[in-house]
Amino acid sequence: MTFLLEGASDSSLINIMTATPAQKKTATHKTATPDAEVISRIRIKIRAYDNKIIDQATKNIIETAERHGAQVVGPIPLPTEKTKFTVNRSTFVHKDAREQYEMRVHKRLIDIVNSNAKTVDALMSLQVPAGVDIEIKM
Numbered sequence: 001m002t003f004l005l006e007g008a009s010d011s012s013l014i015n016i017m018t019a020t021p022a023q024k025k026t027a028t029h030k031t032a033t034p035d036a037e038v039i040s041r042i043r044i045k046i047r048a049y050d051n052k053i054i055d056q057a058t059k060n061i062i063e064t065a066e067r068h069g070a071q072v073v074g075p076i077p078l079p080t081e082k083t084k085f086t087v088n089r090s091t092f093v094h095k096d097a098r099e100q101y102e103m104r105v106h107k108r109l110i111d112i113v114n115s116n117a118k119t120v121d122a123l124m125s126l127q128v129p130a131g132v133d134i135e136i137k138m
Contacts, residue, residue, distance in 0.1 A: 042112040042120070045135040046075075051106045053129045058108050061134075064122050070115035078107035 044061060048054035058075045065072050082104050089097040112119065120138075128134060 040113070041138075042115055042123070043137045044110040044112065044123075045137075046108045046110070047133040047135075048106055048131055049104065050131060053131055054106050054108055057128045057132045057134070058110065060126065060128065061110060061123065064126055065110075065112045065115065065119055068116070068119040068122055070119045071113040073111040073113060074109055076109040076111075078109055081105040081107065 046054055046057055046061075048057070062072050062075070082102060085101045085103070087099050087101070088095065089099050112123075123136065
């Protein structure tokens with residue numbers, strides 16, 4: 001982690017691990033390059049009912065992030081959420097005759113590290129297939 005000494009120029013950056021206690025007290029938390037806005041981590045959660053379109057959307061997001069120079073961690077497959085619904089086949093009698101339906105929600109997690117403003121803009125304007133839910137946290 002890099003800090004800038006208070007009242008000093010950009011050339012006097014100190015490393016917090018090797019700094020003395022006096023240097024740590026006078027250091028302020030500023031980035032080394034103020035003109036290049038670097039976002040530390042973007043976490044993207046993708047959800048879909050179909051595993052083929054979620055893989056297609058994941059591939060599209062990873063290619064876009066790598067094209068803009070960001071590092072990508074993932075995709076990490078999260079557990080599939082399974083919901084079962086049981087309904088009677090008939091409306092009145094025959095309680096033993098039932099039908100079961102299952103709904104599966106596939107999930108993926110992607111972390112984008114060392115991204116810049118161009119990467120975020122490209123991800124926000126990205127077109128994904130219908131039926132894919134994307135949640136972005138910065």
